[in-house]
Amino acid sequence: MNDFGTVISELYRIVKERKEKLPEGSYTAKLFKKGEDKILQKVGEEAVEVILAFKSKDKEHAIYETADLLYHLTVALVNSGITWEEVGEELKKRMK
Numbered sequence: 001m002n003d004f005g006t007v008i009s010e011l012y013r014i015v016k017e018r019k020e021k022l023p024e025g026s027y028t029a030k031l032f033k034k035g036e037d038k039i040l041q042k043v044g045e046e047a048v049e050v051i052l053a054f055k056s057k058d059k060e061h062a063i064y065e066t067a068d069l070l071y072h073l074t075v076a077l078v079n080s081g082i083t084w085e086e087v088g089e090e091l092k093k094r095m096k
């Protein structure tokens with residue numbers, strides 16, 4: 001069992017570093033170079049893929065596509081200067 005918070009924080013850190021350094025050969029850097037419209041388009045595409053994966057009732061496929069969406073959401077968050085901690089705070093506020 002991994003600690004989801006640790007994994008998502010580490011992913012955020014790596015993605016942020018890619019934005020700052022824009023290394024050659026990095027898919028993440030390529031997304032940042034293409035800009036916001038491309039990043040948000042990928043979030044939309046991956047969301048549709050998540051829906052299709054859940055409809056397929058294939059658990060492994062659903063997990064794979066959910067991870068893809070979370071990665072692309074992380075890129076969108078970094079691009080907008082929003083942290084997963086801020087999203088977590090919003091979720092916490094809703095807890096009853």
Ligand SMILES: N=c1c2ncn([C@@H]3O[C@H](COP(=O)(O)OP(=O)(O)OP(=O)(O)O)[C@@H](O)[C@H]3O)c2ncn1[C@@H]1O[C@H](COP(=O)(O)O)[C@@H](O)[C@H]1O
Pocket residue numbers: 011014015018025026027028029042067068071
């Ligand atoms: N978690 C991911 C991750 N999930 C998915 N992907 C990439 O997302 C892409 C999605 O595939 P698609 O077929 O939808 O897109 P595509 O046709 O390749 O490209 P587009 O023209 O549609 O953008 C694939 O190239 C995957 O490799 C990811 N790429 C990177 N990461 C993380 O980001 C970090 C930095 O990686 P680099 O981008 O390689 O530096 C890595 O350490 C990982 O932790």
